[in-house]
Amino acid sequence: MTTIPTVSLSSGGTMPALGLGTSGLQGPEGAAIVSQALADGYRLIDTAAQYNNETAVGAGLRDSGVARDEVVITSKVAGGSQGREATRTGVNESLRRLGVDYVDLMLIHWPNPSRGLATETWKTLLDIQSEGLVRTVGVSNFRPEQLAGLHQATGVWPAVNQIQLSPALARRDAVAFNAEHGIVTEAWGPLGTREGLLDQFVLRKIAAKHCTTPATVALHWGILQGYVVIPKSKNADRLRQNLSVTDIELDSEDLSAIATLDLGEDAAWDARTHEEW
């Protein structure tokens, strides 16, 4: 079984550098994929209240027979659950649907600035963390100035910021800000499928050179940068393929070529205006 590298969290402990994204995986099929992924060796599963699949993720975890404390479960507070009381209710509902008594990592899903509730939500998550219902707290899709707002109000930086990130959206300023403040950068959409990354000639050429696939190169690149990557797949072969990212070694020529694939910050979803509920 492939050994998955880990990254250190500012809050203490570590998390796997590669996990399973679950957006769109639902019902019995979703549960079976989660269970299969755990049997294959995945130890990080990323869900969200908004994905409508926490029940399936919990079922997959139980069906796998893998011990609860061997798996890092991430969930996220949905836009509609921001605010003091709503966040408490939202977290409790996530725990109930997952069928667990704690979540390893709980993130604020999107900042949703039009409501102005991110700071209150962050303060509530810190309280909930101190009560033991969540081990580590972080955010998703936060821009540097939005992260700074949370820190200014509480003196605490999120341990993790999960953002849209791949060789097609390298987000240099965002990841530099995260690194400067000890925030682990986690990449959603790490295969850049929305940007057509896997069809890029440059990536295909590097994959051919290393006798591997464009997806493996993209994921390996992310891990090499120190990011956590969470590719999603409904396909058993691709689930396993995505675990084999440590079997290749990219050289400086490859990395220079990959750098040309960056479409720039403007191509990423902008959390000042993009909101999700």
Ligand code: A2P
């Ligand atoms: P599939 O489920 O058919 O494997 P996301 O960007 O949300 O992580 O989604 C990843 C997308 O890329 C999914 O649609 C998934 O489709 C596809 N995918 C996952 N792994 C691979 C792979 N190794 N090669 C090609 N496509 C992949």
